Amino acid sequence: MPWNNLSRRKRQVLEGAFWSHGSSRQGLATSLGFSRSKANGLVSELVEQGLIEESGHRPSTGGRRPEALRLHRDLGLVAGVDLGATSLDIALLKPDMSVVGRHAEAADVREGPAVVLSRVRACLKELMRQHRAEGRLLAIGMGVPGPVNFGIGQLVAPPLMPGWDSFSIRDYMRDIAPAPCYVDNDVNLMALGVLWRQRRQHRNFLVVKVGTGIGCGVICNGELYRGQTGSAGDIGHICVDENGPQCTCGSRGCVEAMAAAPAIARMGTEAATSGESPFLADWLSRNGTLTAEAVGAASRAGDAAADRIIARAGGLIGQMLASVVNFFNPSHVFIGGGVASLGPLFFAAIRQRVHQRSPALSIRHLEIASLPFVGDTGLIGAGVLAVREALRDGEVYP
Amino acid sequence: MPWNNLSRRKRQVLEGAFWSHGSSRQGLATSLGFSRSKANGLVSELVEQGLIEESGHRPSTGGRRPEALRLHRDLGLVAGVDLGATSLDIALLKPDMSVVGRHAEAADVREGPAVVLSRVRACLKELMRQHRAEGRLLAIGMGVPGPVNFGIGQLVAPPLMPGWDSFSIRDYMRDIAPAPCYVDNDVNLMALGVLWRQRRQHRNFLVVKVGTGIGCGVICNGELYRGQTGSAGDIGHICVDENGPQCTCGSRGCVEAMAAAPAIARMGTEAATSGESPFLADWLSRNGTLTAEAVGAASRAGDAAADRIIARAGGLIGQMLASVVNFFNPSHVFIGGGVASLGPLFFAAIRQRVHQRSPALSIRHLEIASLPFVGDTGLIGAGVLAVREALRDGEVYP
Numbered sequence: 106m107p108w109n110n111l112s113r114r115k116r117q118v119l120e121g122a123f124w125s126h127g128s129s130r131q132g133l134a135t136s137l138g139f140s141r142s143k144a145n146g147l148v149s150e151l152v153e154q155g156l157i158e159e160s161g162h163r164p165s166t167g168g169r170r171p172e173a174l175r176l177h178r179d180l181g182l183v184a185g186v187d188l189g190a191t192s193l194d195i196a197l198l199k200p201d202m203s204v205v206g207r208h209a210e211a212a213d214v215r216e217g218p219a220v221v222l223s224r225v226r227a228c229l230k231e232l233m234r235q236h237r238a239e240g241r242l243l244a245i246g247m248g249v250p251g252p253v254n255f256g257i258g259q260l261v262a263p264p265l266m267p268g269w270d271s272f273s274i275r276d277y278m279r280d281i282a283p284a285p286c287y288v289d290n291d292v293n294l295m296a297l298g299v300l301w302r303q304r305r306q307h308r309n310f311l312v313v314k315v316g317t318g319i320g321c322g323v324i325c326n327g328e329l330y331r332g333q334t335g336s337a338g339d340i341g342h343i344c345v346d347e348n349g350p351q352c353t354c355g356s357r358g359c360v361e362a363m364a365a366a367p368a369i370a371r372m373g374t375e376a377a378t379s380g381e382s383p384f385l386a387d388w389l390s391r392n393g394t395l396t397a398e399a400v401g402a403a404s405r406a407g408d409a410a411a412d413r414i415i416a417r418a419g420g421l422i423g424q425m426l427a428s429v430v431n432f433f434n435p436s437h438v439f440i441g442g443g444v445a446s447l448g449p450l451f452f453a454a455i456r457q458r459v460h461q462r463s464p465a466l467s468i469r470h471l472e473i474a475s476l477p478f479v480g481d482t483g484l485i486g487a488g489v490l491a492v493r494e495a496l497r498d499g500e501v502y503p
Numbered sequence: 504m505p506w507n508n509l510s511r512r513k514r515q516v517l518e519g520a521f522w523s524h525g526s527s528r529q530g531l532a533t534s535l536g537f538s539r540s541k542a543n544g545l546v547s548e549l550v551e552q553g554l555i556e557e558s559g560h561r562p563s564t565g566g567r568r569p570e571a572l573r574l575h576r577d578l579g580l581v582a583g584v585d586l587g588a589t590s591l592d593i594a595l596l597k598p599d600m601s602v603v604g605r606h607a608e609a610a611d612v613r614e615g616p617a618v619v620l621s622r623v624r625a626c627l628k629e630l631m632r633q634h635r636a637e638g639r640l641l642a643i644g645m646g647v648p649g650p651v652n653f654g655i656g657q658l659v660a661p662p663l664m665p666g667w668d669s670f671s672i673r674d675y676m677r678d679i680a681p682a683p684c685y686v687d688n689d690v691n692l693m694a695l696g697v698l699w700r701q702r703r704q705h706r707n708f709l710v711v712k713v714g715t716g717i718g719c720g721v722i723c724n725g726e727l728y729r730g731q732t733g734s735a736g737d738i739g740h741i742c743v744d745e746n747g748p749q750c751t752c753g754s755r756g757c758v759e760a761m762a763a764a765p766a767i768a769r770m771g772t773e774a775a776t777s778g779e780s781p782f783l784a785d786w787l788s789r790n791g792t793l794t795a796e797a798v799g800a801a802s803r804a805g806d807a808a809a810d811r812i813i814a815r816a817g818g819l820i821g822q823m824l825a826s827v828v829n830f831f832n833p834s835h836v837f838i839g840g841g842v843a844s845l846g847p848l849f850f851a852a853i854r855q856r857v858h859q860r861s862p863a864l865s866i867r868h869l870e871i872a873s874l875p876f877v878g879d880t881g882l883i884g885a886g887v888l889a890v891r892e893a894l895r896d897g898e899v900y901p
């Protein structure tokens with residue numbers, strides 16, 4: 106690492122510059138609790154060492170044009186890997202999180218770590234070759250669709266990923282590149298991506314992903330919170346109906362079993378076959394199967410049954426979120442994932458239920474909104490993880 | 504404040520010594536991320552300035568006997584005030600949280616801030632006179648049974664405390680003593696008390712109080728977490744039954760309405776009048792009214808109806824806690840408050856429901872136990888708040 110023999114304070118300045126990307130020396134000094142002269146001195150040395158650079162893009166508030174500080178573009182590159190249940194996205198990023206190159210392809214995590222990670226390896230090597238990144242890779246950040254024991258970089262009993270339990274992705278990836286690999290849950294990385302893009306402006310918020318499953322990334326006091334054993338934000342199995350249907354986890358009435366994409370598709374199929382929704386019946390006969398997207402399309406076409414399904418799913422998710430909001434009192438709940446594209450009706454149902462079920466104080470300033478910066482937030486989050494952990498670790502690689 | 508013109512680093516050492524009470528220089532250096540020589544130097548200066556003292560009570564692990572560091576006993580005193588719905592406890596504490604003097608009396612917060620706080624004022628003055636504390640009081644910490652906007656020291660729409668809404672306790676208390684007053688929710692202070700007594704050993708845990716209401720203090724990454732608007736841990740109004748009875752908050756089926764002390768008393772009264780419980784019927788006829796304690800006594804006497812009531816209340820609380828545990832993944836849930844004294848059956852019901860409803864990963868290392876260090880934890884927490892905030896603020900008072 107280029108920052109290997111730096112003092113603790115200089116590392117703090119580097120991390121401060123990374124998070125605030127574009128702040129002034131004064132801003133950096135304030136956020137780090139350093140005196141202005143101390144911060145000035147440290148920044149000057151880091152600029153001289155080629156670790157921080159100044160650019161003049163920050164708008165002035167009068168007087169001398171303030172410089173905008175960031176990690177130096179030539180420090181090296183990081184790789185962000187976003188592994189979904191059915192997709193693989195890889196990006197090479199500069200230290201300012203701008204994308205140098207990227208690659209996307211279909212993947213199936215059920216094929217197991219050997220198959221999937223050899224694709225990750227091949228694609229990453231090819232990307233590095235194309236962009237002449239060999240020898241410049243600082244670290245790899247990877248998001249996976251399951252619970253991760255972050256300290257050891259292993260998945261723990263991931264329901265969507267049979268064969269990956271206790272597999273050490275981190276150790277496997279050591280072979281690919283002489284750079285440390287950090288692995289985390291995909292929703293945690295979405296939360297980290299939002300935190301970075303907002304320059305840590307919001308300090309207590311949730312990023313909820315509603316797709317095949319339901320998960321949540323928790324930002325607490327401006328930091329990603331993983332919980333005692335790495336399962337914080339595991340909200341998919343919160344019960345919303347004691348007598349609800351059985352979930353894959355063995356319990357009854359989990360919100361994931363009743364309101365995630367498969368449940369919405371199931372309700373849509375019922376509406377199609379019962380004759381309640383001509384639109385969905387038509388869709389089903391043409392396609393042989395129904396998805397949550399089809400229910401969204403039906404709703405947009407004015408189908409009342411689809412509207413009811415969406416309102417029901419949103420209401421159940423809102424009921425679960427009300428418990429979480431009562432407990433955690435966040436400023437924002439950002440909702441992403443495929444199901445979030447069902448639109449305003451879905452969000453209205455969520456908001457209504459949360460407001461119904463939460464004391465005045467905890468929702469006084471609460472915003473429930475769709476995920477900002479949708480594109481690449483997972484990949485950016487993976488890049489942020491790579492930079493942040495590498496800066497803190499200072500792990501030495503040959 | 505004796506530490507008013509100290510550098511940031513020295514303040515960090517002071518706070519480190521306060522939290523680790525009795526750690527060695529080496530331990531302090533490690534916990535603060537300082538080099539050993541840096542920590543040594545800072546400690547020596549602080550010892551010379553009379554802010555830190557060394558005592559020889561720490562057991563040696565061989566070699567030179569390590570000194571145990573703590574804030575100097577003669578730094579001054581802090582006051583801890585624990586205001587309950589029906590009680591007032593005040594203590595004068597040394598910086599090592601040992602109690603110099605204390606006072607307890609009945610109080611009724613419904614009489615409003617003017618009446619209650621004038622008692623606080625009178626009792627505190629009397630305590631200070633008895634212990635010759637005038638001129639030595641560094642800060643006051645106060646716990647109150649309602650939601651607090653911590654930044655401004657005001658209660659916000661407290662359901663048990665009509666007349667206190669938006670009343671600035673902090674401003675009122677400025678008159679009493681030339682020391683800053685910090686106000687927080689009582690359960691938050693219990694959590695802070697546990698955190699201090701455990702020397703921050705556990706970093707992610709909950710302290711749940713079940714009494715007239717149900718509340719929770721949240722420790723996250725070794726710090727008290729208050730949420731965006733101060734209402735974090737407000738778990739009493741989490742819904743456990745969509746069709747449950749109406750709560751004072753207006754919603755239906757809140758856990759507080761169904762499983763706190765008044766609900767247990769109500770279920771006990773029903774069991775008494777229905778003839779289901781001869782023990783409780785007898786109690787009711789002798790006392791004219793039933794409390795949660797009576798249900799506990801009936802259970803200890805082998806009354807089956809009382810057992811069912813306790814199991815039901817515990818099950819409902821466990822159902823609510825399962826949602827919280829899923830989301831927060833704490834290492835411990837400590838349960839205190841009057842209802843916690845219902846005993847092992849109550850805890851068994853809670854544990855069973857949490858384990859039923861939580862994924863394996865989130866409960867792998869979870870402990871649900873009664874509150875450790877029961878006595879004075881609220882008062883100690885108030886003292887900890889006073890020292891911690893005063894150290895960080897460095898607010899200057901004449």
